[in-house]
Amino acid sequence: MSWDVIRDVKQETSCACGRGHVIKHHVTRMDDWNRYEEEDYGFTIECPDCRKKYDIDSLSYSYYKDRGDYGTVTRWYLVPKGESIKENIPMCLRERPINYDEMVTAFYTKEQLQAVIDDMKKSRYSTRVSLDESRQIIQDFKHRYRTCKLSVVIPYLEKTVAEYDTREWTYEKMTRIKQEYHDVAASEKKRIEDVLSRSYKLSFIG
Numbered sequence: 001m002s003w004d005v006i007r008d009v010k011q012e013t014s015c016a017c018g019r020g021h022v023i024k025h026h027v028t029r030m031d032d033w034n035r036y037e038e039e040d041y042g043f044t045i046e047c048p049d050c051r052k053k054y055d056i057d058s059l060s061y062s063y064y065k066d067r068g069d070y071g072t073v074t075r076w077y078l079v080p081k082g083e084s085i086k087e088n089i090p091m092c093l094r095e096r097p098i099n100y101d102e103m104v105t106a107f108y109t110k111e112q113l114q115a116v117i118d119d120m121k122k123s124r125y126s127t128r129v130s131l132d133e134s135r136q137i138i139q140d141f142k143h144r145y146r147t148c149k150l151s152v153v154i155p156y157l158e159k160t161v162a163e164y165d166t167r168e169w170t171y172e173k174m175t176r177i178k179q180e181y182h183d184v185a186a187s188e189k190k191r192i193e194d195v196l197s198r199s200y201k202l203s204f205i206g
């Protein structure tokens, strides 16, 4: 399988001070299956002043095309040297529970799970539980384990409560990570807006 270059266009626009240019190439490739890929390469700031002050950086946005198909549009900027408009959020704040066992402890406190156990014992049938949390847990448990018999669910929850404090994910950890993610994302948004206000948007033609 090989990608053939079907188009390679040199594009150009003015630099931030207006006395020079910024150049890039836009290449379109196609493979044996008629799939396309596009890429920008060969960026050059052809202005001594702007080259000293700026680097080239980009922002990419996803947009909905149609029928569940998404596209990406990339905007290019001259950004003050040493700064970036890329969102910088540590991977540890993007961590989330990955399976049902982790989700149970991440989404419910130990006290909530204990209340659900008491509710289930009192109700005796999965169709008669009275707490919203009980109904939700039964629905998710059935989805994961193909059963919602309380004789299976209750021992599972009792084991979970007994091990709660040693589990990787707890409600407290989930809440803390979501809050920290939210705070960092908000401050990154402000930082990027500030860098953008001192950047120069490039509008390549060609």
Ligand SMILES: [Zn+2]
Pocket (backbone or CB within 6 Å): 015, 016, 017, 018, 019, 020, 021, 047, 048, 049, 050, 051
């Ligand atoms: Zn310039």
